[in-house]
Amino acid sequence: MLGASYDELSLLTPSTQDLAPNIKMNIGIIGCGTIGSELAKSIEKFKDVSIVALCDVDEEKAKRLLIQLSTKPQIVGIDRLIEISELVIESASKHIVKEVAEKTFYKGKDLMIMSVGGIISNEHLLKLAEEKNCNLYIPSGAICGxxxxxxxxxxxxxxxxxxxxxxxxxxxxxxxxxxxxxxxxxxxxxxxxxxxxxxxxxxxxxxxxxxxxxxxxxxxxxxxxxxxxxxxxxxxxxxxxxxxxxxxxxxxxxxxxLPSPNNPKTSYLAVLSAISMVKKIVGNVKVGN
Ligand SMILES: NC(=O)c1ccc[n+]([C@@H]2O[C@H](COP(=O)([O-])OP(=O)(O)OC[C@H]3O[C@@H](n4cnc5c(N)ncnc54)[C@H](O)[C@@H]3O)[C@@H](O)[C@H]2O)c1
Structure with missing residues (x-):
């Protein structure tokens, strides 16, 4: 652009309106219990996150969470949640991991799993994530190291x-x-x-x-x-x-x-680990490994 006049340059410079909007990652959460609820309440404050869908086998739990959120995600079933999310977060049960992971990867979406036991009973899911070029995120949970x-x-x-x-x-x-x-x-x-x-x-x-x-x-x-x-x-x-x-x-x-206040089976660090993983996914500074 050497030699271009100021007017020519200003024509090439996008106006504020033309600039790409702050793109947010659309997230759906399956399982609105201890981890899902605390996670949703924390990550909705991240500037790069939009929680678009909640799902729980007990709809009351999803409704209870919804009224605590300032954004208003849809309460939907698993298929619809995957459809409208870019990142699916499972915080429900080992028993639904296979179904959720297969459906998510076949739709080309990314997945974060808390019920990690469901992965090692279905090891093909690791390969499927690779084949479909999808990210599978497994937070450290309640352990360090x-x-x-x-x-x-x-x-x-x-x-x-x-x-x-x-x-x-x-x-x-x-x-x-x-x-x-x-x-x-x-x-x-x-x-x-x-x-x-x-x-x-x-x-x-x-x-x-x-x-x-x-x-x-x-x-x-x-x-x-x-x-x-x-x-x-x-x-x-x-x-x-x-x-x-x-x-x-x-x-x-x-x-x-220390156990989390609402569920003695779930350590509080596991809740924090889930939040920290989302921060790492959407953030630009990644510490560790
Ligand atoms: N990775 C780790 O270190 C770690 C640590 C603690 C817990 N976890 C696991 O994370 C998961 C969530 O833990 P939590 O403490 O939030 O449990 P929680 O019991 O407080 O909440 C689980 C929620 O999932 C819902 N749910 C159960 N089955 C479902 C299904 N088929 N479809 C949709 N919703 C369903 C329940 O109704 C409940 O609201 C559990 O599987 C738990 O074992 C992992």
Whole structure:
């Protein structure tokens, strides 16, 4: 444009109206319980986010959340939610992960999953995300150290062990407890309740041990990741200790989680992790790994 006059230049400069509007990512949330509600209330304040749809098997929960939001998303079913969202967030249950992920990826949309156990029971979903060129986001949830495990997995990892300690109340209703007829009220001291692979752990404790699934995906897979679950009647915290050994050396992290106020099964850090993941997705500065 050398030699162009001021008038010519101003013709080429877009007016404020012509500038692209602040483009917002349209987000739909499936599951309006503890995580979905806190997440929605936080991320609607992000300048790059627009919550366009909510879905819950219990419509009252979606309605309860809706009235707490300043934006007014539609309350819809899963198919419609995927249709109108660019990023689908699942914060509902392990049991709907397969359906939601398949529908989302076949529509070419991105997905963030909180019920991570549903991914390791359906590992083809990882491949499907690649095939359809869709992003699958898995927040660290209630554990710290996933960044280090991601890095370590570029080299060789020899072992990954997760020890999860929870108050007995937080384990109530888990299929493993019910099936083995375990009476959690009789536990008076720290007791190992379960030992096995991460794959076995997510079936035995689907609502309690998503961290084992995230750790497996970041590390050496669900069959090789060892999990120990301990019930501690003297603790009010959900504690996760991970130990990873490999070519890089040894990594140990201990996370002492306070439960979220509305759901003793869900650590507050998991809620914060979900919010932080969305911040990372829409933000320009990305820290870690
Ligand atoms: N990744 C992690 O570290 C981590 C940590 C805690 C919880 N979680 C998982 O995240 C999910 C949400 O946790 P939460 O604490 O918000 O649970 P929550 O029970 O408070 O809320 C779940 C919501 O999903 C709804 N729901 C259940 N099945 C549904 C379905 N088929 N379709 C639509 N809605 C459905 C429920 O009605 C409820 O409102 C759970 O699966 C939980 O195991 C993951």
């Amino acid at each position: 996933i960044d280090g495990v991601n890095s370590a997995s570029i080299g060789k990892i020899n072992s990954v062990t997760l020890t999860t300690t929870k108050p007995p109340k937080a384990l109530e209703g888990a299929p493993y407890i019910v099936k083995n007829n375990l009476n959690l009220n009789t536990i008076t001291k720290k007791t190992i309740i379960f030992e096995g692979s991460a794959l076995e752990a997510v079936d035995a404790f689907p609502a309690n041990i998503n961290v084992a699934a995230s750790l497996s995906i970041a590390g050496i897979g669900a069959e090789k990741t060892k999990v120990k679950i301990v019930a501690d009647p003297n603790s009010s915290k959900n504690m996760h200790e991970i130990v990873v050994e490999g070519d890089f050396g040894k990594l140990t992290t201990v996370t002492e989680n």
